[in-house]
Amino acid sequence: MQIAKNSVVTLNYEMFDLEGKQLDKTEEPIAYLHGGYDNILPLVEEALEGKTVGDSIDVVMEADDAFGEHEPELIRTEDKDVFPQEVEVGMMFEADDPQTGDVLLFRVVEIAGNQVTVDANHPFAGIKIRFVGKVVDVREATGEEIAHGHVHGEHGHHH
Template sequence: MPPVTDGDTLLLHFTSTRPDGEVFEDTRSGEPVRVTLGANQINPLFEEALMGRVPGETVTVVLPPEKAYGKFNRKLVVTVKRTKLTLDHEPVVGEFVRVEVMGKPCLVTVLDVDEKRITVDANHPLAGETITYAITVEEILPRDG
């Protein structure tokens, strides 16, 4: 079987793991993910790692924060007066809520709640973490035409 080349459409399974070993995403219990290399559908570092692989082969890619979900930015942790927010329920620490930041809707994590203020974090929940991906080539689909 020929190896993976640019432009191939692949069926992939992958497992995403945090530095402590916690798996936070695993496609193996469902259908494989379909991606076409060169179509900006996956991280370019994944594409590079998949080149030359064959079906059944697994490659491990370790992404530092700046190549994964970004570095943690303390400026994105803010305390907001409740009067500035329009929430349809009482926020709970740890939940995600949609708020408006500089006129744009933003999904944030609630860090702290009191009667006057809410502290939220607009960083991605995995910001600042090095993430390990184990990607398995399940199949190289035939090219059209």
């Protein structure tokens, strides 16, 4: 069957920067619910429309269409005492954005003395991305998956 709205698509992918450096790769295939549920990058979803098992896609995206531009205002430095004692580089913390009220996910990028620097940019923000994917399975979503807006079962969402 061809990928269409409410297909559950299972795929393997690799992501590269435009110098050809590999940024990410699936160890296990991922499954997502196709059809505008915001489960995958929109241009990747568009390229997968109509594809079937065994088909490949190769999509090059501007940063803005991939993981966003790198925004300097998403980097903040705070006193260490606002963090848990065991804080270390690579830990993730949620915080409200005072401007928008959105919850942002900050990654600790540096600890220097009593100062902790956190960054809410995606690690691939500001990078043009080449996404190479291969479809390994296509099936129809269940009514429950459509109602939830995500995939259940193998490679999917567990409640």
